Amino acid sequence: MNNEFKSPEIIELLKQKLANKSKLMIAIAETMRVAVLKNFETEGSRIGKPWQRLSHQTIKQREKLGYWPGKILQRTGQLKRSIVSSYGEDYAQVSTNLIYAAIQNYGGIIHRSTLKTYLRKKISRKDAKTPGGNKMSSIRIPARPFMQLNNQDIEKIKQKIIQALTRKE
DSSP: OEEEEOOHHHHHHHHHHOSOOHHHHHHHHHHHHHHHHHHHHTTTGGGSSOOOOOOHHHHHHHHHHTOOSOOTTOSSSHHHHTOEEEEOSSOEEEEOOOTTHHHHHHOEEEEEEHHHHHHHHHHTTOOOOOOOTTOEEEEEEOOOOOSOOOHHHHHHHHHHHHHHHHOOO
């Protein structure tokens, strides 16, 4: 999952104007990374609507494990720490390689098979009811968009591009 800033027109101007675009692409990528990290700190409020609160069940689980009170999407901090920026000749991006990041960002439904629960209990030699049919239990994950930029972030990027294009060398 990634957030990219690409514009063919701007890239063509940059190719003509700048001999070494890497400094600009580094600056854009880092601006985006910092913005995404701020989204975690404000729990989405800086990009418009604050993230949906945690469910009572999740809060109870966190309390039991010693992670409450805490911030949304930051129980262990792994997701936030996975945010990285990268750049190339004609792109700047921010991304994460965690498999669960997309469902946290966009929301969705996770289907869990009762067969897996049955097999897990059988392996651990616990009593387990034989699963009937193809039953699934579902968990709805609300969208908590952390990989977004707000208008101020876009303006910062535009200013960096303008400075690069108007800089005298």
